[in-house]
Amino acid sequence: MMDISVTGQIPAGSIVVEDASDPSDIRLRLASDHASTMRGGYHFRVTGARGQAVRLRILDVRDLEADRLAGRDGYEDAWTNTGPHVSYDRRDWFRVPGRVVGRDYVIDHVPASDVCYYASWAPYPLDRELDLIARVAQSSRVRVAPVARTVMGADVDLLTIGEAGPGKRTCWIIARQHPSESMSGYFLEGMLPRLVDEHDPVARQLLDRAVIHVVPNMNPDGTRLGHTRGNGAGANLNREWADPSPDRSPEVFAVRAQMEATGVDFFMDCHGDEELRCVFLGGPLEIPSRTPWLASLFGQFERALMAVSPEYELGHGYPGGPPETADLRMAWNWVAERFGCLGVLLEQPFKDTSWATDPVRGWSPQRATLLGHSFPAALNQVVAHLR
Ligand SMILES: [Zn+2]
Structure with a gap:
């Protein structure tokens, strides 16, 4: 029988292999981000196991839950109703079930190929992102410039789509x-090509009304290193x-400084949530300077997104209940407070939506891309009302 190998030493890989000598009990541990204790994501490769039952055991995931879900009683944890994304070719990602056993997360699988990848969600590799940016940079509508340099010396790109002008709104998406x-990477793969499509009437009208600044990746160091949340300095x-x-x-x-230079009328920060079973939008409802006008504008944006994509449903409340006051260390809250504008948090699920489940893929790159393609039409519905 061939030897089986398990490794996180792949681009954007993340896992600690404790013991892979017994295929029926491969013992793994979540890796912490560089210079940080943050962890939760995983991405690794299993080689040489075609046709063989393997049991992958990620140890002590319960420790993680205790921190993350503190104060959120009765809230479904990240490991229930889901399973890892798995791929044989790093293009098509499907699910296999996972389950919590004791303190550990257990994945039982019989790989159909000797090369098999497992991830907490389909990775969006830096290479693919650089290809996307290079592609949209060829549009005459787009300028690309570095807005910041990371801790480790990488460029943080800023895409400016369309042009500022009298009466035009300024939108920022990060x-x-x-x-x-x-x-979020797949979301942009739907959104950016639409915004540069000269045949698309929504994009044309939106760019007549607004200039759109996009930072596709705020944290290229973390992406390259396979981090869960941290940047190159552990922040x-x-x-x-x-x-x-x-x-x-x-x-x-640097991005904040650039926002001060341009002003902001609309802001959206794209994230993913491990526990939720819906696409979630957070609005500027708890910031100190909240107003009925902002709340109503947020409601208008929610209805606009629902109208263009059934992936968004109204009525899914803030996870664990809304905070009494906004945490202004978070981008969407800080921007909304500073500029008195519609600041939005977008959370796509790691799992799936509860009302339109895909038993094969769960929430998938394909659906994230289509949601991103729908988004400009929702923004176009509210853009005239942003001031
Ligand atoms: Zn996040």
Whole structure:
């Protein structure tokens, strides 16, 4: 019999292999982000196991839940009603079931190929993102410039789509502050090509009304390293917005400065959520300067998104109940408060929506891409009302 190998030493890989000597009890552990204790995502390769039953045991995931779900009683954990994304070719990702046994997460699978990848969600590799940016950069509508340099020296790209002008609104969309939430990458793969499609009437009308600034990846270091949430210095960028540091969170520091230069009328921050079973939007409802006008504008945006995509449903409340006051260290809250504008948090599920489940793929790259393709039509419905 061939030897089986399990490794996280692949691009954007993340796993600690404790013992892979027994295929019926392969013992793994979640890897912490560099310079941080943040963990939760995983992405690894199993080689040489075609036709053989393997049991992958990710140890002690319950420890993680205790931190993350503190104060959220009765809330479904990240490991229930789901399973990893699995692929033989790194293009088509399907699910196999996983289950919690004791303190561990257990995946039983018989790979159909000697090369098999497992991930908490289909990765969106940096290479694919660079290809996407290069492709849309060829549009005459788009300018690309570095807006920041990461802790480890990578460029954070800013795409400016359309042109600012008198009476035009300024929209900002950022993604991937948290690298493991890779559905944001697929979302942009639907959104960006639509915005540069000269035959698309929605894109044309939207860009007549607004200029759109997009940061496709706030955290390229974390993406490259296969991080769950941290940047190259171990910072959770979505807790840095109130007081970013040029050393520890230069990505946020520079993007915030650029926002001060352009102003902001609409902001959306694209994330993924491990526990939710819906697409979730957070609005500027708890910020100190909240107004009935902002709440109504947010409701208008929610209805617009629902009208263009059945993947979004009204009525899914803030996970675990809304906070009494907004956490202004988070991007959507900080931007909404600073600019008095519609700041939105988008959470796509790791699992699936509860009302339109796909038993084969769950929430998938395909659906994330189509949601991104729908989004400009929703923004176009509210863009005239943003001031
Ligand atoms: Zn996130």
